[in-house]
Amino acid sequence: MPKSEFNTAPCLVDGSKPIRFRDVPTRIEPLCPDKKADKHLQSIREEIDALQQVMYAHDRYAMLCIFQAMDAAGKDGAIRAVFSGVNPHGLEVYAFKTPSPEEIDHTFFWRTDRAMPPRGRIGIFNRSYYEEVLIARVHPDIITRSQKLPEEIASNLETLWAQRFETIRALERNHHRNGTRIHKFYLHLSFEEQRRRFLDRIEDPAKNWKFNEGDVRERQLWPRYIEAYEEAINATATPESPWHVIPADDKKTARLLIATIVRNALKALPISYPVLGEDALGRLAACRQNLMREEG
DSSP: OOOOOOOOGGGEEOSSSOOOGGGSOSOOOOSSOHHHHHHHHHHHHHHHHHHHHHHHHHTSOEEEEEEEESTTSOHHHHHHHHHTTSOGGGEEEEEOOSOOHHHHTSOTTHHHHTTOOOTTOEEEEESOGGGGGTHHHHSTHIIIIISOOOHHHHTOHHHHHHHHHHHHHHHHHHHHHTTEEEEEEEEEOOHHHHHHHHHHHHHOGGGGGGOOHHHHHHHTTHHHHHHHHHHHHHHHOOSSSOEEEEEOSSHHHHHHHHHHHHHHHHHTSOOOOOOOOHHHHHHHHHHHHHHHHTOO
8 A cells, every 4th residue: 555644734723823715725736646546545544444443442532523614515525435444333424404493492512412422433523513603604594583592692693603602612622621532624615616516416417416506596605604614713723623624626635635634633642452451361361272172
């Protein structure tokens, strides 16, 4: 297998300085020759799988990967490409869509907090509690009409957003303290590339099912979404729970970057297979002897 080491530092947003999307490219030079990209990705997937098994045996840490993006940015494909080689028992994948009536009757983070990964596993959120400071911000009627918040809260949206950012930071800090490492990925897609992908979905019969007319209407709100994403990322990026802004116009590059970040984050954990004590090793040896006697 090739040596699969790629520089992901330009993607990191850890709160040390604000990010401005106008300064961040949606496409970068390929990380490797196109024909080698799949081999590199496979190599990294195998490392992720092996490291997850060690994390499971160590039983002290978990990892949560959050994916957020504009429509057609490639979240589903990236999740499938990066994690398809990981033992299914070590993964928990959730796609959060429109909240149900039961979910609306609880706090905005209730449904996602219930889905947090247990120790030893990798959790994947395809969209997340961040929708409550993204789409809800672009469409404030979600707050004022659909969510049953106290009137004094719903009538002051700027205060509400600040409070939700504060809540998110506190939640992520608490999960970090309890062993869950959170990495948040924003797939940074260009306006033109989204148009091209929408047209591809319309023109390719095999992709027609992916297209939603509402996506085109939302596209007209692009500046408002970008503003909401930018503020949300800047307000919630921390060294403990960073964001990674991934250039997403080229899918292979995006997937290699995401896989490398996940692999490196797992490698950074102080994890190892448990070492048995003398008593346990003695019992193991006795079991081995009993099994060896069964030969023949």
